[in-house]
Structures are given as C-alpha cells and as structure tokens.
Amino acid sequence: xxxxxxxxxxxxxxxxxxxxxxxxxxxxxxxxxxxxxxxxxxxxxxxxxxxxxxxxxxxxxxxxxxxxxxxxxxxxxxxxxxxxxxxxxxxxxxxxxxxxxxxxxxxxxxxxxxxxxxxxxxxxxxxxxxxxxxxxxxxxxxxxxxxxxxxxxxxxxxxx
Numbered sequence: 001x002x003x004x005x006x007x008x009x010x011x012x013x014x015x016x017x018x019x020x021x022x023x024x025x026x027x028x029x030x031x032x033x034x035x036x037x038x039x040x041x042x043x044x045x046x047x048x049x050x051x052x053x054x055x056x057x058x059x060x061x062x063x064x065x066x067x068x069x070x071x072x073x074x075x076x077x078x079x080x081x082x083x084x085x086x087x088x089x090x091x092x093x094x095x096x097x098x099x100x101x102x103x104x105x106x107x108x109x110x111x112x113x114x115x116x117x118x119x120x121x122x123x124x125x126x127x128x129x130x131x132x133x134x135x136x137x138x139x140x141x142x143x144x145x146x147x148x149x150x151x152x153x154x155x156x157x158x159x160x
Contacts, residue, residue: 008043021047024113026071028095029079032118041097041113048113052094055084086117 010017024044027034029051036044051069054062058080066076087094098112114122 008039010039010043022069022071025051025069026075028113028115029070029075029083030072032121033112033114035100035110035112037103038097038099038109038111041111044113045095045097048115049092049094051079052084052087053092055079056087058084083115086115 008017010020012020020040021044024034024036024040025047028044028048047069051066054066063076063080066079067073070076070079094116096112096114096116098114100110100112102108103110
C-alpha cells in the first residue's frame, strides 16, 4: 500500500527525477510547448506553476529562487519578462495538458504540455518554419532545373 506516499516517482531515483523535472520546466518556459509522457506532464505541472508564481512576484528573492531551480539564465529572463506578465490577473491554472497518442517503443501515452496564451507565439514559430521550408524547397527546385539544363547541354554535345 502507498498510504501517504504522494508524488510521482517516474521510475527514477531522486537526483535523476529532480534533473528531469528541472529540464522539463526549463524547456516549457523557453519553448511554450513540449511533448512528453502524460505522467511526466502531470508531475511537472506544479513546478511550472510555482515558477510562474515566482515570476509574478518579480522581486530579487524570487529571481534567485528561480535561478536555483531553472537550468539556464535565458529561461529565468524569459520567465520574468514575458511569461509571468502574461498571467498577471490569473490565479493559477497556467498550463494545458493535451493528450496526443502513444509512443512507438513502449506504448506510453504522450501529451503536449503548453502554456496558456502562447498560441500567438507558437503560430509565429510555425509560420517561420514554413517559410524556411518553402525557401529551401524553392532552392532545391532551382538546383534541379539547373542540373537538368546542364545534363541536356552535355547530352546535346555528346550527340553532335
């Protein structure tokens, strides 16, 4: 029986679990959305909410507490400058967990954990990716046309 043994163990020892959660919190705050397993998403939710609450306080002590937990200075800066002000009037509930399917290897259920209100930023990122793909595609088509013209020119010279 697991009476009074709350919390997610995630099949890891304490230091590994702490490192995993710190990495996930940092990634969510930097990227706005991360795909992971449902168990990890549920385990990391309270940690992210605590970080956003620290960001909403905005004082030096809160910044130092966030620095001691998060993995990068960029994540702390983004937390205090962009993420926390987004939720100024909201009392908790900063995340959404959306189930997406199952992993191929072990069949674990996967989910996106994302910050609410990040749709605009995610759409901008998606648009940038699509623009880069279109640009690469156009360059490849141009190279193919040039190589076809060169092949035709070589073929014409060989026939003559």
